[in-house]
Amino acid sequence: MKTPNVVWISTHDINPDLGCYSGIWPGADYAHTPNLDRLAADGARFDMAFASAPVCAPARSAIMTGCFPNAIGTMHMRTKAIPPAEVKLLPEYFRAAGYYCTNNSFTDFQVDVPPVVFDECSPTAHWRNRPDEDTPFFAAFHGMTTHESQIYLDDESFQRATLNVARQVRHDTSTAPLPPYYPDTDVFRKAWARYADLITEMDHWVGGILDQLEEDGLVEDTIVVFWSDHGRGMPRAKRWATEAGLRVPLLLRWPGVIQPGTVRTDLVHTMDLAPTMLEASGLQVPGHLHGKPLLRRGGSFTDRPNAYVYGGRDRMDESEDTSRTVRDERYRYVRNFHPDRSPMPHIDYPDHTATWSELRRLRGEEARQLACGELPSRLTDLQRSLVAASKPGEELYDLEQDPHETRNLVQDPGHMKALARLRGALKTWQDSVQDLGMMPERQLMENWRPNGEAPVTATPTLSITAEGISAACETPGASIGWTASPPNPSSSPRPQEQRKLMDRVTGSPEEDGRIWNLYTAPVPSMGTSSVRFKAWRLGFTASQEASVQGRVAGRAPKSPEGHLHEDNNLPL
Template sequence: MSAPNIVWISTHDINPDLGCYAGEWPGAEYAHTPNLDRLAANGARFDRAFAAAPVCAPARSAIMTGCFPNAIGTMHMRTKAVPPPEVKLLPQYFREAGYYCTNNYFTDFQVDVPPLVFDECSPSAHWRNRPDKDMPFFAAFHGMTTHESQIYLNEESFLRSTSNVALQDRHEPSTAPLPPYYPDTEVFRKAWVRYADLITEMDHWVGGILDQLEEDGLTENTLVVFWSDHGRGMPRAKRWATEAGLRVPLIIRWPGVIGPGTVRTDLVHTMDLAPTMLDVTGLGTPAHMHGKALLKPDGTFTNPNTYIYGGRDRMDESEDTSRTIRDPRYRYVRNFHPDRSPMPHIDYPDHTATWAELRRLRGEEARQLACGELPSHLSALQRSLVAASKPAEELYDLEQDPHETTNLVHEPEHRKALVRMRKALKVWQDDIQDLGMMPEPHLMETWRSDGRAPVVATPTLSVTQEGVMATCSTPGASIGWTALPQQEQTPRKLMDRVTGSPEEDGRTWNLYTAPIPTGEAKVLRFKAWRLGFRPSDESLLPGPGRESTKDIEGGRLQEKPPVPSANINLQ
């Protein structure tokens, strides 16, 4: 059997709130998701899948590198990390192996994405654009439909954003399954209904991608993966190291290999997806990855995780640090700054209706206290979200308490579990040398001692009988080449800079893997990238004004220096 094509379909900010998770995740029966339900019925549903972090950029960095964020420096929301030299983004491995790799379109991996990673990264990127229809492909589609921002749109914009949700499929506020840590108010019921309607809209989008695979006759040899980056975009979920912050849907369909209706209850990191994809396509897992393959090439499942790990670090301007470990029954949380509020002031979410509602109700309670009355607008559990502090340690029995309402740290009958998980968490942190324990300014200094990113060395070229060979002295650097001349660079928009989308210079860069025949090209251009570094200058062969390769001596261009690239990031 040939190696499969791979399609990743991901969404933002949802828990397993899909119909196919009914009975497994509280309230999942509320959702209307026929396409994802069908995908799960034809493949494997993972019931205990978890993000590495409860916010998008750190979580996505783990998925795309196969590494824990706090091991490679990508744990803060947001940053531009300098990972160790061996770390690469997953699609580059596939591109090196001859896959056509696309991304449509969101990145947000905590690094500037080199143009070598994808053949195309744009809103129109698609497997259908590959030059040879027999090429295998890795195609990623990242939908924004369920992002927390969409919950809080005005009425007109929300209806436009959910235009594919039929009237009979819209969710009823009176039956919204609010968890007990939310107050039962109109604001929270409206937010929950909108969250569910957005999931139904997203399900429609997923159905369209699956239909395109069917239209192209690719369904049978394409492995499809659906995942969310982390939990729902509401308080005590997104940005919290909780079950609701970290637990996500994960579905894998691989016709003829994974049996229909498969249900997996083992503990899974979404970080495990990178090594899984590499193993099932025969490429093998790099030794530096922390993730473990969940599948063998023959479709046999593995069960590689005894524990699941995660954490919360700086969230925009709010600095905090928590670590968590999960086994099949318990979740343990270690809060390293218990004197800080669980719901700190963060400019972005503070403008959302649910955050504002919790603060409003706590304000009402303050006025009750001012009048000598007992506070009554929030339960003790709800009030704990906006408290001035939090416990140093938390332990929850998720079999008995799926909403994590009762902290068992001081309960004698759970003492053994507490000691065991406390120790296991410390062992993990020591093992990966948890960079979140280092003050961020110190970490930044190790990356950029002068405040500027290090620069990749210019590639060295030599001519052999096989063609032009290129090397780079910077550890971990990858080299690209093109025959196209420099073009005017299109400045990136602010959000593209924040999320690290590849810089556009009007050229497609081929990934260098073997000597390049000179052919008809008058000039070949070579350039090198490494994650976290500024790209190198360009090396040219034979170079402007040269008619042959005789002008190269000792492997470096002579007479004229390399032309500085228009693609250098001067941040």
């Protein structure tokens, strides 16, 4: 079987609100998504796919590492973790296998991304930039169209953001399928219709990428995966360890391998994508990954890869909280470790959005009703629970009978067996991954960076062998890069505090004007050119550079002291 290419197309903040999920996910028939519907028809639709966290950075860290966030320290929104030494970002495995790896261009993986992970990480990154047509590629495209921020744009800006949504397919606010935990107000109806319009705009963008694969004659040789990082950007979804917070669309096409119209009802994590892509591409799946391969190299699916799927909510920006959840085919169980805290605490960013403000406004009106001796009537009990001062310590929902999680069954005698089983499953999972979310974050940070000082990756040691320049790094888990390009002072990486704030937050690779090749084997001599090496370990400060001058007639170059020349003080 030919080595497949891999294209990932991801979006932000949506549930399975695509037309192809009509009858599977409540309200999905409201959506207009012809391109994604076609993608599902041509491949496999996963009906029970779940994020590992209900917010972007922890969720993406799981997808890109194949590991649970609370096992590797990436569970808080946001952080800069130091994962265990064996943890790598998925594209590095592909790059080591000879793939051309690109990212266009959002990162946000909870670590600073080393420049050896991608051949290119930029708004112009594309498989079309690969060195030749025979080079296999891993190309990731991360669209921002459906991010929660876009729902709340002013009218003029929203029209510009949805230029490809024709008038006849714009979503009617009067038919918006609001779930019962939202008040039926103009604010929520407008937000829901806009959310659906943004999905249609995103669908147009996806269609463009699929068209490019067709134009390049690559459809038959390429695995295409579409996923969302987590659920919709509204209350009780994004930032909540709920069904709406964690359930996502997942579509996978591989012509000639996956039968068109395939439907998978297995419980899957989006975290499972990392081992799935490696396995399907014929690459070794590292033993430390928590994710399970969903698809084998020959094209057969893994039946019931997960008995349960897990997730959690931890610090959300400035709001500290901890919840864990487990789901089987029927039930969702949630353990809230701080029941005395509101399920909708003050968080500066979403508190400025129209839907969060609307809930707070209505609750404020109810307070004034109470002040006048009236019973509160602006919200239902279910809606009021979103803005309550506290939440239950435990929650249990029968999702077959109650898909919107409206009735907590923790006290229901008829569900005690399910409650005990899921309690046990959650505890077993937390123990097995040594849940770092149970540790105070300050203590975790001190363990990682004593006195606020990040550990430094050791400078690579170099030697000349018959095969070329050999490099090693004594820091466990470090990745080594090499380049024949000398440093350019005008394009050297800026100090961390001088980088753009969003680049610092999302961990985008630092640019120094050079392409760093991933070291996998001794590097042949470059004649008279200097070959430079540098090492990175996730969460560590990068090493200094070491270099070897070009050798003559197979002899190792020597410095005046008779040792391999190392430029350990070059600008970082």
